[in-house]
Amino acid sequence: xLAGTYTRLTQDPNRYAINGFIPTGGDVAPPRRSFGLxxxxxxxxxxxxxGLRGQLTASLAADxxxxxxxxxxxxxxxxxxxxxxxxxxxxxxGYMNSQHAHAWDFVxxxxxxxxxxxxxxxxxxxxxxxxxxxxxxxxxxxxxxAGGAFPSTDRNKNGSTTGALFGHVGGDVGLSNSWRAGLxxxxxxxxxxxxxxxxxxxxxxTNAFSGRSRTWLTDFVWKWAPDGNATVxxxxxxxxxxxxxENGSLTYDINGANLADDYASTQSGFYAxxxxxxxxxxxxxxxxxxxxxxKVSLGxxxxxxxxxxxTMADFxxxxxxxxxxxxxxxxxxxxxxxxLRLQFARDESRRDAIDNQFWLQYVVSLxxxxxHSF
Amino acid sequence: MKTIILALLALLALxxxxxxxxxxxxxxxxALASVIGGDKVDVFTATNGxxxxxxxxxxxxxxxxxxxxxxxxxxxxxxxxxxxxVVLRESGNARVQPGQPGSFEAAAYVRMLDVPARLDxxxxxxxxxxxxxIQTDPRNILKAGEALAARxxxxxxxxxxxxxxxxxxFSERWRAAMARWEKQAAPLRGIxxxxxxxxxxxxxDWLGLKEVAALEPKPGVEPSVAYLSKLLGQxxxxxxxxxxxxxxxxxxxxxxxxxEARVPVVVVPFTVGGDERAQDLFTLFDDTVDRLLAALx
Numbered sequence: 001x002l003a004g005t006y007t008r009l010t011q012d013p014n015r016y017a018i019n020g021f022i023p024t025g026g027d028v029a030p031p032r033r034s035f036g037l038x039x040x041x042x043x044x045x046x047x048x049x050x051g052l053r054g055q056l057t058a059s060l061a062a063d064x065x066x067x068x069x070x071x072x073x074x075x076x077x078x079x080x081x082x083x084x085x086x087x088x089x090x091x092x093x094g095y096m097n098s099q100h101a102h103a104w105d106f107v108x109x110x111x112x113x114x115x116x117x118x119x120x121x122x123x124x125x126x127x128x129x130x131x132x133x134x135x136x137x138x139x140x141x142x143x144x145x146a147g148g149a150f151p152s153t154d155r156n157k158n159g160s161t162t163g164a165l166f167g168h169v170g171g172d173v174g175l176s177n178s179w180r181a182g183l184x185x186x187x188x189x190x191x192x193x194x195x196x197x198x199x200x201x202x203x204x205x206t207n208a209f210s211g212r213s214r215t216w217l218t219d220f221v222w223k224w225a226p227d228g229n230a231t232v233x234x235x236x237x238x239x240x241x242x243x244x245x246e247n248g249s250l251t252y253d254i255n256g257a258n259l260a261d262d263y264a265s266t267q268s269g270f271y272a273x274x275x276x277x278x279x280x281x282x283x284x285x286x287x288x289x290x291x292x293x294x295k296v297s298l299g300x301x302x303x304x305x306x307x308x309x310x311t312m313a314d315f316x317x318x319x320x321x322x323x324x325x326x327x328x329x330x331x332x333x334x335x336x337x338x339x340l341r342l343q344f345a346r347d348e349s350r351r352d353a354i355d356n357q358f359w360l361q362y363v364v365s366l367x368x369x370x371x372h373s374f
Numbered sequence: 375m376k377t378i379i380l381a382l383l384a385l386l387a388l389x390x391x392x393x394x395x396x397x398x399x400x401x402x403x404x405a406l407a408s409v410i411g412g413d414k415v416d417v418f419t420a421t422n423g424x425x426x427x428x429x430x431x432x433x434x435x436x437x438x439x440x441x442x443x444x445x446x447x448x449x450x451x452x453x454x455x456x457x458x459x460v461v462l463r464e465s466g467n468a469r470v471q472p473g474q475p476g477s478f479e480a481a482a483y484v485r486m487l488d489v490p491a492r493l494d495x496x497x498x499x500x501x502x503x504x505x506x507x508i509q510t511d512p513r514n515i516l517k518a519g520e521a522l523a524a525r526x527x528x529x530x531x532x533x534x535x536x537x538x539x540x541x542x543x544f545s546e547r548w549r550a551a552m553a554r555w556e557k558q559a560a561p562l563r564g565i566x567x568x569x570x571x572x573x574x575x576x577x578x579d580w581l582g583l584k585e586v587a588a589l590e591p592k593p594g595v596e597p598s599v600a601y602l603s604k605l606l607g608q609x610x611x612x613x614x615x616x617x618x619x620x621x622x623x624x625x626x627x628x629x630x631x632x633x634e635a636r637v638p639v640v641v642v643p644f645t646v647g648g649d650e651r652a653q654d655l656f657t658l659f660d661d662t663v664d665r666l667l668a669a670l671x
Contacts, residue, residue, distance in 0.1 A: 050473060053463065065530035079468035081441050131441045131466050170434025175422060178433040223433070227424040230431070232624045280596050280624060335595055336429070336456075336499065372431045374458040 001102050002365045003038035007031050011355035018111060019351040020293025021267065023195045023210065024118035024150035030108065030347075030357055036305035037062035038257070038361070041069065041102065045368070050351040051077040057100070068098075070122070081131035091121045092129065092141045093166050093184035093239050095219035099373065103145070105236070106329055107359045110271035112242045115323075116215055118150035121186060123162060137170040137180070149214040151244075152188035152320045162188040170374075175228045180374060184217045200313035206255055207315075209263060211248010223374075232280055239272035252300050252310050259310065261299030268292050273327075281333050289325040296320070323349040338364040394530045397443035397470070398426055399454050399657040401646040403480060403518075405655050409448055409544050410523045414533040418443070420461075423647030424622050427453055428499065428594065432460035440465035443476070445529055447522065450479025451486065453506035478525050480518035484508050487575040495642030509645060511551050511576035512659055516545060553657055555663045556581075562666055566615040568637075570628045573644065577662070586614050589627045597627050606634055615639060616669040620644035638669040 007013075009030055013210050016029035031038065039062070053076055057069040072087030090098045096113065097120055116348040125145020132138035147162035148154050155161040164187070170180030194208045218241045225234035244265075250263035269291035277283040296318055301311050312319060325348060331341035340362050347355040393416045398404035404419030418439045427449075436587055440446065440461045448454050462471060469476035486504030493502055508514045523541035527534035563582035567574075570589045578585055587609050589597050590610065597605075617639045619628040625641075632639035642662045643652035652658040 044415045050471070074463070076463065076471050077468040078466060081466040083464070083466040129466070131437065131464070135435070135438055137438035139437075168434070171436045171438070172433070178431075178435060180434045223431075228422060228623055229425045231426045231429055231622075317394075371460045372429070373460055374431050374434045 001041035001042065001100070001364070001365050003040070003102055003361065005031055005036050005038055005107065006360040007036055007359040009033055009355055010185070010357075011350065011353050014353075016349070016351045017316060017317060018291065018323050020319065020323065021115040021291065021317075022193075023197070023317065024115065026118040026149060028114040028119050030111075030355075033255055038363075039101070039333045041100070043367075047076065048073065048128040050142045051075060081133060083129045085127040085129075086125070088122060089127060091123050091143055091164055091166075091186070092127060093121060093164050094217040095180070095182065095238060096240065097121055102365070103373070105273065105275045105283075105285050105331075106287055106327055107341060107361050110240070110273075110287065111291055111323055111325055111349060112240065112269035115245055115267075115269060115291055116151070116242045117186075121164075122149065123164070124159065125162070126146065135171070137168065139166075139170075141166045141169045147188050147190075150193070151186070151190060151215065151246075153193045154191070155191060162186070165305075177222065177224050178228075178366055178374070179220070179222045181221075182219045184219070186215045186217070188213050195317075197254070197315060197317045199315075200311065205253040205314070208251045208254050209246070209248060210220075210251075211246060211263065213244065213246045214245040215242060217243075221374075230278075234277045236275045237272075238274075239270060241268070242272040243268045250298060250300060252314065257310070259300050261302070261349075263296075263298060263300075265294065265296040267294040267296075275329075283331050283333075283373055285327075285329045285331075287327040287329075289323070289327070291323045292295045293318075293320050293322065300306055319351075321351050325349065337366070338362070360371050394526060394533070395442055395444045396526075397440050397446045399446070399448040399458060400509070402515070402555070402655065402658070403447040403449070405524060405646045406515065406519050407445075407526070410519065410526055410537050410540050411533075412536060412540050414530070414536055415526070417606060423643060423645045423649075423652070427620050428456065430454070430457045432457045432464065437464045438460045440470060441467050443470050445460040445465060445476045445478060445526065446470040447478045447480070449506050449508065450481035451506035451508075452501040454489075455501075470485035475525070475529055478522060480514075480522070481506060481508055483517045483521040484511075487624070488572070496592075499592075505572065505575050507573045507644075508576055510574055510662075511580040512548065512555065513580065514576060515655060516548060519545065519548075548655075551659065552652075555659055558667065559663050561670060565616075565670070566612065566614040568609070568617045568624055568631065568635075570579075570617065570619040573620050574618055577642075581666070586612065589617070589631055595629045596624075599630070602627060602631055602634075606631065609635070616640050616666070616668075618642060621648040640665050 013030045043057045047053045055076045056071045059067050059069040067077040070089050072085050072089040074085045092098050092365040123145035127143045129141040143164040144160035145162050152162045159316050166184035167184035174179045189212050191210045192208045199205050221238040245266050247264040249260050251260040271289045273287035275285035326347040331339050333339045343359045345357040377464050389517045396407045396415050396417045401419050402421050404417050408417045420436050488505035490500045523537050527537045559581050566584045566586045568587040571591050572588050591601050617628045617632050619641050626637045643649040644659050652662040
């Protein structure tokens with residue numbers, strides 16, 4: 001899988017932030033300006049023996065580093081609708097989460113994925129999934145893992161520290177329509193999850209959160225194609241809603257003042273998008289993103305008589321805000337294995353600056369025939 | 375309380391149904407399995423006659439159906455490579471994984487044509503095992519059906535006699551029908567045809583048609599007007615008598631070519647359900663032969 005972009009941004013991607021939300025770290029900023037190589041992915045998948053299958057997806061970063069995107073084993077022969085996966089895998093929560101980025105319909109992830117999951121939620125752990133013996137798809141899954149990336153942290157402790165549950169139902173309506181809907185929850189207990197901010201005096205500080213984080217996701221996708229034949233025309237409508245509660249303690253300026261007190265937040269976000277193929281090979285799409293920074297209560301800013309406590313002005317990133325983004329894309333697929341995409345987005349993730357983003361991207365696959373996942 | 379427990383027990387006992395559950399990837403194998411199985415089988419067909427069998431998604435309903443299937447009947451030869459492996463993997467059903475008795479691939483029982491000498495995506499969407507559109511030759515239906523009847527008898531020993539009897543009755547009627555079609559189609563022998571997608575080597579082999587052009591520059595790649603114009607020039611000296619297109623394909627290319635070259639466009643049903651008349655395996659070939667003959671006039 002190879003991808004490359006040409007990027008034009010009106011704002012500096014190095015100063016990217018989603019205001020109102022604790023920064024997630026990881027790959028959430030737009031790619032650097034001008035020509036850029038996306039991730040080159042190398043995938044190997046094969047059956048290991050009659051009962052097991054293995055898959056490795058290595059990602060080669062443009063600057064030379066290599067990382068393990070996914071590496072897991074999966075059972076084939078357990079029967080009774082049960083499948084077990086172990087290793088590192090994209091979690092089954094939500095809809096887009098388990099898809100590789102190159103299969104997305106837009107260049108980048110929805111804002112909700114960026115703000116709530118740091119892009120995409122991957123886990124080192126075990127997943128068990130069960131499919132009910134019904135004509136309607138009913139799928140229930142559970143995951144236990146070690147966490148590591150946002151919203152969790154590495155806990156250096158025995159047992160599972162991050163868990164997820166998900167359920168999906170789906171089916172067809174007539175010949176032309178198919179759908180899937182789901183509800184998932186991701187729960188974790190981060191310790192000392194650090195992020196950088198600039199306090200009221202203009203000095204950089206590092207703050208840290210410890211406590212519980214629980215994210216609920218609902219997802220929905222509807223696909224239409226006349227008589228189920230998607231080659232000429234087809235329509236995809238999808239959306240996901242995220243709701244996150246975090247409570248615990250937040251430590252202000254761990255390298256200086258080092259003041260800790262209660263922290264609680266209830267935040268949400270969603271995206272809705274539609275992609276229409278109006279003739280063979282050509283598609284257009286529109287996506288709307290919106291986040292709500294919701295309620296954030298910071299005990300550390302509360303009435304200390306000495307007057308030296310930090311105030312809300314010392315947490316500019318957490319000040320209430322509703323980030324928004326509108327994205328438009330058009331893509332052309334010369335064959336099933338290559339796609340050229342043009343995307344324009346007006347990104348209001350930052351309180352004080354609108355970022356007009358323009359991308360030209362190619363995504364191609366070579367080697368083994370890829371899978372047409374729903 | 376007692377009634378609730380009894381009701382739950384009754385629910386648990388329900389899945390022990392006698393019917394053999396068959397998941398067919400394309401309509402022709404669904405029809406064949408129904409003919410052999412009669413009322414002893416429950417057949418689900420994953421696609422319909424108006425869908426492009428190459429471009430199917432592993433949609434939720436397919437995963438749900440594969441979960442409970444006793445037998446998956448596919449073409450094989452990579453026709454379903456884009457979606458069937460995902461469906462099988464997600465289904466959590468051990469019985470129908472490749473290599474198990476519950477996995478049947480028709481292409482394993484027929485002589486494959488168009489086996490590529492060179493495997494390169496630059497050649498388009500070519501399949502290593504050969505052209506997978508085997509169902510356009512009724513002799514292949516016979517070979518695949520014989521193997522399928524044996525497989526169904528193996529999986530469901532209790533109804534083996536029924537399957538063999540149904541198969542015997544069908545294959546006798548099928549042989550008679552084949553003789554009739556071959557006689558009817560005699561005027562088609564040796565005529566030149568153009569095809570939109572390289573989907574008909576088996577039909578051509580059976581009826582003795584001569585393919586002089588394919589409108590797709592490479593299999594699975596939509597032709598441009600420039601390409602079609604060039605093709606038109608190439609065949610000007612020896613124009614085909616007709617352009618053949620499968621019902622599921624978009625009509626633009628063949629309609630344009632037919633108009634410019636002044637030859638009729640024949641839309642064949644390609645599989646069961648491809649048009650109004652082709653509602654079972656017999657009418658599929660009745661209709662195909664009639665449509666080809668009509669274009670000769």
